[in-house]
Amino acid sequence: YSYCQINDISLDDFADWQRHDKAAAKSARDKVKGVTFGVPGTMMPAGLVAYVKKNYGQVITEKEATHIRNKLINEVYPEWKLYLAQTGTLAYTLTGRVRGRLTRLGQLCNTQFQGLASDGAKLCLWRLMRAGYRVVGFVHDEFLIELPIVPDGDYSEPAAEIERICRDTMTEFTPGVRIACEYAVATVWSKRAEAVWDGGKLVAWSPRDE
Numbered sequence: 628y629s630y631c632q633i634n635d636i637s638l639d640d641f642a643d644w645q646r647h648d649k650a651a652a653k654s655a656r657d658k659v660k661g662v663t664f665g666v667p668g669t670m671m672p673a674g675l676v677a678y679v680k681k682n683y684g685q686v687i688t689e690k691e692a693t694h695i696r697n698k699l700i701n702e703v704y705p706e707w708k709l710y711l712a713q714t715g716t717l718a719y720t721l722t723g724r725v726r727g728r729l730t731r732l733g734q735l736c737n738t739q740f741q742g743l744a745s746d747g748a749k750l751c752l753w754r755l756m757r758a759g760y761r762v763v764g765f766v767h768d769e770f771l772i773e774l775p776i777v778p779d780g781d782y783s784e785p786a787a788e789i790e791r792i793c794r795d796t797m798t799e800f801t802p803g804v805r806i807a808c809e810y811a812v813a814t815v816w817s818k819r820a821e822a823v824w825d826g827g828k829l830v831a832w833s834p835r836d837e
Contacts (some may be wrong), residue, residue, distance in 0.1 A: 630659040657683040661733045662695045667707060667740060669733040672696060710736065721800065722746045738830055744768070747800040751793050758792060760785075764816075771816055781828035782812040 631641050645652040661679035671679060672692040679685050679692075687695075700707045711732075718726045718738035724746060726738045750769070755762055755770065764771035770793070774785055793808045813820035814830040820832045 629699070629703060630656045633659055633698050654685060658685045658687050658691075661685065662687075662692055663699065664701055666696050667710060669731075671710060687795060700774050710819045718742070720746055743800055744797075747797040750799075751796040754792050754796055755789065758788075760789065776811070779828070780830050782831065783827075783829035786810050786812060786822075786829055 628638065630636075631638055636681060641652065643654075658679060661683045662675050665675045665678045672689040675692040675696065676687055676689055679687050700711070713732070713735055713737060716727065716729045718729060718735050720743040722743065724742060726734070726742065729735050729738075748765070752762060752765060752788075755772070761773040762770055763773050772789065774782060790808045792812055794806045797806045798804075801830070809822075811820040811822045811832055812829055813832065817832075817834060819834070823830050823832045823836065
């Protein structure tokens with residue numbers, strides 16, 4: 628959504644671009660995505676350039692970072708101006724958790740959204756385990772879950788249930804905000820893994836599929 632707002636294109640046009648050139652669309656989206664994540668954390672252009680390269684493997688210039696940052700806080704999300712103007716040594720999440728002794732604006736701002744996300748993720752982890760899922764890892768914002776091999780190779784049912792638990796749990800922490808989760812079933816853990824559908828069945832992705 629942010630990419631479309633910044634580049635003045637419709638969601639339908641971007642979806643069409645994804646269908647025709649998935650790699651190029653993802654690369655363009657990741658450049659903006661990195662800036663979108665960095666700005667509310669108080670990053671400035673030079674920091675955004677480094678952040679986008681390190682975390683998304685994309686290259687942008689300080690001029691591009693400045694343009695995207697300015698458009699984000701002036702046009703796309705003007706409320707961010709107020710958010711970034713905060714001061715204080717205490718931060719609160721919407722759940723009531725308090726973080727004190729803050730010395731930097733980045734700590735104040737990050738706690739309010741990343742801290743809230745971590746609150747929701749912890750409850751989600753507990754609910755997944757209570758539902759009987761074997762969670763073997765939690766990396767940043769990603770659950771790694773072992774599933775038993777199914778005879779017909781169709782993992783759509785457990786994937787849908789896991790997605791529902793994650794989505795419904797986070798919705799409790801961010802009422803009024805649309806929550807979506809992405810998932811993939813894979814034979815190994817890889818950041819390249821993606822959902823693979825075969826005749827309506829969600830099947831396991833493998834590195835050899837590439």
